Amino acid sequence: MCGIAGVLLRRGCADEGALRRMGGALAHRGPDDLGVHVAGPLGLLQTRLSIIDLERGHQPMADGPLTLVANGEIYNFIELRRALEARGRRFTTNSDSETILHAYALDGLDALASLHGMFAFALHDARRGELLLGRDRLGIKPLYYAALPDRLLFASELKALLAVWPEEPALDPAALVQSLQNHFNTGERSLVRRIRRLPPGATLVVDADLKLHARRYWSLLDVRPRPLRFEQAAEEFEPLFRQVMLEHLRADVPYGLFLSSGVDSGVLLAMMSELTGQPVRTFSIGYRDAAISDELPDAAAIARRFGAEHTEVVLDRDAAFRRLPHTIWATDDLLHDYACLPTSFLAEDAARGLKVILTGEGGDEVFAGYGRYRRTLPQRWLKNLMAPGSGGFRTRGQWTHGWTRHVFGAELKAAAAAHRAPFITAWQAAPSAWSDVARCQYTDLCTWLPDDLLVKADRVLMGFGLEGRVPFLDHRVVEFGLGLSDALKVGGRQGKLFLKRWAERRIPPQHLWRRKRGFYVPVRHWLRGEFLDGLAARLPAHPMIRRWFEPDGVATLLREQQRGGNTARAIWGLMQLAIWHRIFIEGRVPARDEDPLEWIA
Missing domain, CATH: 3.60.20.10 (Aminohydrolase, N-terminal nucleophile (Ntn) domain)
Structure with missing residues (x-):
């Protein structure tokens, strides 16, 4: 790297x-x-x-x-x-x-x-x-x-x-x-x-x-659906994934694994343990606030199951927010994914003794793990009315029409529909022989994956000199997963059916089949009180905000959050833009620990 x-x-x-x-x-x-x-x-x-x-x-x-x-x-x-x-x-x-x-x-x-x-x-x-x-x-x-x-x-x-x-x-x-x-x-x-x-x-x-x-x-468009039964698919996948894992473990330096409570990192842990015969160094994130549910207990359980050398990183609001300027510097383009913050702390801890870390990025896109892949045809039809040509997939932005009307400046209003265009383009490019599930996967693999998840997996880790490796995104695995039939991808309230069934001989069923949890980061819970008040005093007057937005609308957005509303995601984006300006336009480089309010001036 x-x-x-x-x-x-x-x-x-x-x-x-x-x-x-x-x-x-x-x-x-x-x-x-x-x-x-x-x-x-x-x-x-x-x-x-x-x-x-x-x-x-x-x-x-x-x-x-x-x-x-x-x-x-x-x-x-x-x-x-x-x-x-x-x-x-x-x-x-x-x-x-x-x-x-x-x-x-x-x-x-x-x-x-x-x-x-x-x-x-x-x-x-x-x-x-x-x-x-x-x-x-x-x-x-x-x-x-x-x-x-x-x-x-x-x-x-x-x-x-x-x-x-x-x-x-x-x-x-x-x-x-x-x-x-x-x-x-x-x-x-x-x-x-x-x-x-x-x-x-x-x-x-x-x-x-x-x-x-x-x-x-x-091109992913060259992948063709294959009507394999589970037994056929498993027989093909076993040697394929074993070879992929062996290749991803090639290094002349120590390596480890970011471990959540989910299926993907659990599969990687099982394979790493099996192929190396050594305890794997694993790292998980949690939160100090007892009111916030995190993945630490479940991650620790699967780590014990495989005898991992496990590290827990526990995060609080102040530490997370003080990492924000450094994370914005690391990611380059504005990336408002809350998960960048805990990922930064995991990377910092792992980099103290390692140069390589494996992560589970791609498992949901390749094997259809997201709930949005399981929407019914009527649900898709209704959503498609909002954005014709999209298949009803990824039609809604983070800002409602009312907020864009009152907060966006003239140039942003003129480009207001731009956020849907990449998803519509990808959806329409998919071959007619593909199912809607495959189209959803393809759309995410072309947009969300390279320009959100992989930005986080590369840039945030490299901010600490740590190489991230993503075995589920070996192109052979991607072609295999995308080509599976819907019956091996989704059913009822479950996704990722093939990978879970394939993993049953290595991982306890209760770990594989419980309800999916996302990588939760409690920014809405944190963006309150004194910090929010300080943000409200600075943000509307910031030159970058005044250049692109209506200051009165920004102030209203902040007051809504102060009154107990939920405009945290929109505020998060504006705060990041102001800090981005200080870093990339004014040319300042933040340390790892900075007061984010001091970077909004």
Whole structure:
């Protein structure tokens, strides 16, 4: 796991000082090493978190005319290396990233089909005069880029591009509306105009004239339903998932697991225990307030079942809120997912002794665990009336029409419908042969997963130099799960039917079949009293708030929460935007512990 950045100029020589400023903004992603390569108009940089081949895996790495910087892990690097050596390639390191160089040298862009893992990379081919950017199939690793008139910039994180941005960053109104309404913005547009995200499963070739040539090398739309019985599916899944887990456990450093009370992390714990024969280091989060129900007792029970070396992290409101500026800095784009805060504390604790952590992200999307996948046809029909073409899926934003009318400024009102567009586009792109359940999964896998869950899993963890691995998002597992019949996905009040039945021989049934619990964070309960009063005194007058919103409407929104109403989610978004302005527009970097009210000025 690393941070990468670079520049390709139309003419002239790349500025090493500017590259190093980008590297400084990515130092948290790679505290072990910094590598810079400048060759005329090309500049490449990597900050390295050493996971595999600790001594010799330095980047940028070269092979003849090819120069590479990469972030992530190629999990099948052992098998891939053997195949490449059999075709005559000679390796100089044991690094997994070197397989990208040799695979490209032999197969060009077709090499990406052979890579299993999570990755974002930049590869310069001096013979062709081209820079290739590539991103993994599901978008586990991030990659931003900006095509400016005189240069192409790219980086793992938005903050690295802003470190060399030629002007004051300007916000994209449609992306801001998405962030406020959906708690994340999705698609290629970032929150900052002219800065884009390379889509999952895509490459971008940039030639010497800075012309861009985009290509998809993998798509979920190619998955076809397969009418397997449970016994057939289980027989196929057992060796597949075992191999995926073995690959995800490849590391030259210690690793652990974030453990909740749910099915997904329980399955990972069972497999890790079985495959390693060692106690697994596990980490769970809970809350100090006795009135708040958390997952600690159930997580501790499953940890004991497998003899895990278990750690409980207990959080209170003040500590959580004081982590907010650092979490906003870590996530780059506005991400209003409450779960970023407890995830930050888990990452901080785990990073004291580990460099790698496995997490259960993707299990619900791949195996249909969410309640929203089980809505009936009449329920979907009614919801579809609100947003025609959406299939009745993800039609409602976090702000009601009344609040958007009174709080949004003119530019946001003009873009008010933007939050539904990505979901409608994804729903309509799904093949007609797919069921509504598969369409729901596909829509989430294209939007919510890469631009919320995986932002949290990558950026929040990397804020502490911790690599997150997500076995359920191996593309082979995703293709398997999406292709299952509805009968193996949902039934009655249960979702994730196949995974639960498959796991029964490893995990106690009472753990698998109890009612699903989300990753609960009690922000509505916390956003009261003195802190809320302090927020009400500052937020309406903040320059970023006045720029995009009606100050009187913002004040009314805050008073509603003070009177005991529930406008916490909307207020949370506005508070984050004000703090985001201080960090990304004014250029201040927060410590891990800060009073968030002091960052709203």
